[in-house]
Amino acid sequence: MKFGRTFKEALAGKDYPQHWVESAIPYRQLKKILGSVREELIRKGYDPDTIHKLLEAHEAEYHLVDHDSLLLRPTLVVRPAPTAPSISPASLAKLLAAAKPFSPPASHHGHASDQDDDETAPATPDSTHDDQWVMVPLDSDATFFSTLQTDVGKLDSLQSQERKSMNDGIGALGSEIAEVTRPKEHRITFAKSDLYRWREIFEIYLSAEIFFSTSEVAGGSRTSESARMKLVWFQDEVNKRNLPQKFKLAPSSASYKRFMELNLTLLQNFQFQELNKTAITKIIKKFDKQTSLGVKATFPQALKSASFIADNIAKSICAQLSSEVLAIVPQVMDHTCTICSDFRYLPIRLSCDHLFCIRCAYLLQQANKRLCPLCRAPTVHELTVDNIDKAVMHYLERWFPKEVKVKQAYNELMERKDQLGPNAGGATPCLIM
Incomplete structure (x- = not known):
C-alpha cells in the first residue's frame, strides 16, 4: 500500500480531532507540487542524472537558506565549466540561458555563502571559468x-x-x-x-x-x-x-x-x-x-x-x-540501603555524606571496615548513634509507616540474635526440658 493512502487512512482511523486532521501534512498536495518541480528542472536541462553528476563533481550546490521573512529560500547554483562531466556544449548553453550570475561560495565543498545582490553581465559558455557560479531560478521548488x-x-x-x-x-x-x-x-x-x-x-x-x-x-x-x-x-x-x-x-x-x-x-x-x-x-x-x-x-x-x-x-x-x-x-526504591538493598531505617549518615541503614553500618564496624562502600573514604570507624540523620528518619516515619514498622521489628530481632545467639528470635524448643 502506498504511503499516501496509508497516511490518509491513519488520519481518519485514529479518532483525531478534526482541527488536528486539518493541520496535518498535505502529503498528496506536496506530491503534486513535486511533480512540477521535476518537470521544471528537466525543462531547464537539469534531469536527475545530470544534477547527480554535477553535485558529485562539486559543479553544483543546492541550499535551503533562511530568508529575512523566516521562509526557506531554496537556491540551485552551478558552475557550468566547459569541462563539467557529461555536459555537452548544447546542454551548457541551455543551462546558462536560464541562469543568473551568483557570487562564488567560499568553498565549493561546503555550504553556499551569502548571495551578492549586485547585477553583473549574464554568463556565457565562452566567458565561464572555474570560479564562476550562476544561480538557476526555480519556482516550483x-x-x-x-x-x-x-x-x-x-x-x-x-x-x-x-x-x-x-x-x-x-x-x-x-x-x-x-x-x-x-x-x-x-x-x-x-x-x-x-x-x-x-x-x-x-x-x-x-x-x-x-x-x-x-x-x-x-x-x-x-x-x-x-x-x-x-x-x-x-x-x-x-x-x-x-x-x-x-x-x-x-x-x-x-x-x-x-x-x-x-x-x-x-x-x-x-x-x-x-x-x-x-x-x-x-x-x-x-x-x-x-x-x-x-x-x-x-x-x-x-x-x-x-x-x-x-x-x-x-x-x-x-x-x-x-x-x-x-x-x-516517594517510592521505597529511592530509600533503600545500597549495602543490603533493604529499606534504609534508621538512616545513618557518614561524614562523606553517604547514607546507610544503621544495621549495615554496625556490621561494617564489627568487621573492622574503615572505608565507605561507595566512595572509599575512611569514615566508617568514626560512626556513632549521633550520626543518625533525624530529618530523614522523621521523613521516612511519615511517608513509610508500614516499612518503618517492619524494619524496626527486624532490627530488634537481629539485635537479640547478636546478643543471645542465632535462635534468639525463633521457636526452637527448650533443650533442658
Whole structure:
C-alpha cells in the first residue's frame, strides 16, 4: 500500500480531532507540487542524472537558506565549466540561458555563502571559468518548501497548544493526588489517605516505562505502537490488582481516571506527531529521489527551530509528569540501603555524606571496615548513634509507616540474635526440658 493512502487512512482511523486532521501534512498536495518541480528542472536541462553528476563533481550546490521573512529560500547554483562531466556544449548553453550570475561560495565543498545582490553581465559558455557560479531560478521548488514549511508551522502551533493543555492538566492532577496521599499532622492517618494505593500504581507505571526505556538493551524513546502496548499492560496490571476498587477516598477514583485520560491524550499526541514526522521524511525522500538534489540531510537543519520536528512531545510531557505527579508519592526504591538493598531505617549518615541503614553500618564496624562502600573514604570507624540523620528518619516515619514498622521489628530481632545467639528470635524448643 502506498504511503499516501496509508497516511490518509491513519488520519481518519485514529479518532483525531478534526482541527488536528486539518493541520496535518498535505502529503498528496506536496506530491503534486513535486511533480512540477521535476518537470521544471528537466525543462531547464537539469534531469536527475545530470544534477547527480554535477553535485558529485562539486559543479553544483543546492541550499535551503533562511530568508529575512523566516521562509526557506531554496537556491540551485552551478558552475557550468566547459569541462563539467557529461555536459555537452548544447546542454551548457541551455543551462546558462536560464541562469543568473551568483557570487562564488567560499568553498565549493561546503555550504553556499551569502548571495551578492549586485547585477553583473549574464554568463556565457565562452566567458565561464572555474570560479564562476550562476544561480538557476526555480519556482516550483520554492512553492514546495514554502507549503511544507507553512504546514510544519501549523503543526508547531498545534503542538504548543496541546502541550500547554496537558501541562495544565498535570498541574491540577498533582494537586489532587497530593491531597489524597499527603500525611496528616506529622503521621499518616490510614482512614484518610490512599498513599499506599497510589504508591503501588506509580510503582507499576514506572516499571512499565511506557514512553521511554531506561534499560541498556532498549534504551531511549519507544515507538507509538510500543507505547500503546505498554499503556495497555499498565492498565491491565492495575485492574488485575483491583487497585482502583481499593481506594478509600472518592477523589482518588476521579484522579485515577484523569491520570489515565492524560496518558491516553499524550499517546494520541505522540501518534499524531510520529505519523506526520513519517510523512515529512517520506516526502523529502521522494523529493530527493525525483530530483537528485539531496535535501534529506539539510532540511531538518534548515527547520531546526521547528519544535514539531526537533522535539519529542512524549519526552517533555513525561518529564513534567514525573516531577509534578509521580514525585509526589516517594517510592521505597529511592530509600533503600545500597549495602543490603533493604529499606534504609534508621538512616545513618557518614561524614562523606553517604547514607546507610544503621544495621549495615554496625556490621561494617564489627568487621573492622574503615572505608565507605561507595566512595572509599575512611569514615566508617568514626560512626556513632549521633550520626543518625533525624530529618530523614522523621521523613521516612511519615511517608513509610508500614516499612518503618517492619524494619524496626527486624532490627530488634537481629539485635537479640547478636546478643543471645542465632535462635534468639525463633521457636526452637527448650533443650533442658
